[in-house]
Amino acid sequence: MFTGIVEEIGTVKSLTGSTVRRLVIVSGKVINDVAMGDSVAVNGVCLTVTSIGTNELSFDAVPETINRSTLKDIRSGTKVNLEASLRAGKMLGGHIVQGHVDGIGKIESINRMADSVVIRISAPPEIMRYVVEKGSVTIDGISLTIASEDEQGFTISVIPHTLEVTTLGLKKPGDSVNLEADIIGKYVEKFINARKESSGVTEDLLKQAGFM
Numbered sequence: 001m002f003t004g005i006v007e008e009i010g011t012v013k014s015l016t017g018s019t020v021r022r023l024v025i026v027s028g029k030v031i032n033d034v035a036m037g038d039s040v041a042v043n044g045v046c047l048t049v050t051s052i053g054t055n056e057l058s059f060d061a062v063p064e065t066i067n068r069s070t071l072k073d074i075r076s077g078t079k080v081n082l083e084a085s086l087r088a089g090k091m092l093g094g095h096i097v098q099g100h101v102d103g104i105g106k107i108e109s110i111n112r113m114a115d116s117v118v119i120r121i122s123a124p125p126e127i128m129r130y131v132v133e134k135g136s137v138t139i140d141g142i143s144l145t146i147a148s149e150d151e152q153g154f155t156i157s158v159i160p161h162t163l164e165v166t167t168l169g170l171k172k173p174g175d176s177v178n179l180e181a182d183i184i185g186k187y188v189e190k191f192i193n194a195r196k197e198s199s200g201v202t203e204d205l206l207k208q209a210g211f212m
Contacts, residue, residue: 004097007029010025011026040083043080046099048060103124121156138179144156
């Protein structure tokens with residue numbers, strides 16, 4: 001589990017393999033807080049540390065992970081957001097993030113204001129069903145607040161600090177980003193649907209028994 005508060009920007013050193021891809025990422029901060037087998041969010045994708053070098057971390061990404069995220073697009077030299085998994089006693093500064101990418105969005109526009117930047121992102125229906133104004137969303141591993149939304153996408157308002165310490169400051173219109181919807185919305189939807197189904201079954205039984 002993560003918080004969506006990026007700890008550093010890492011740099012992809014190399015990618016090898018065809019089916020299972022090994023990513024080697026240069027790290028100066030997160031590397032000090034992880035051990036073999038630990039989880040690290042790489043652009044919002046939860047990956048397991050498979051080896052640790054002097055200043056680099058290695059991860060193996062399986063086809064399912066690659067195909068459902070923007071990991072398939074990264075190259076040597078690509079900058080990525082890194083966050084070590086949440087530990088007991090650590091401040092939860094963002095929101096609950098699993099590191100399980102739900103889909104890929106596309107940056108439609110970037111409008112710079114006096115003290116912030118408003119970014120418009122288009123997203124597929126399976127993401128938008130959980131998007132609510134003032135709710136949370138994870139973009140490339142960054143916990144952000146939704147400023148506005150419609151059927152096709154949503155906007156976020158980003159302060160200069162976030163642009164400086166994450167890869168959002170490097171993005172441009174047309175770029176793809178990993179999206180993870182708030183897990184709370186998913187649970188609420190499931191509980192409501194389960195209750196509706198249960199109510200339907202009860203009503204059918206009462207009708208069959210002649211009480212309705």
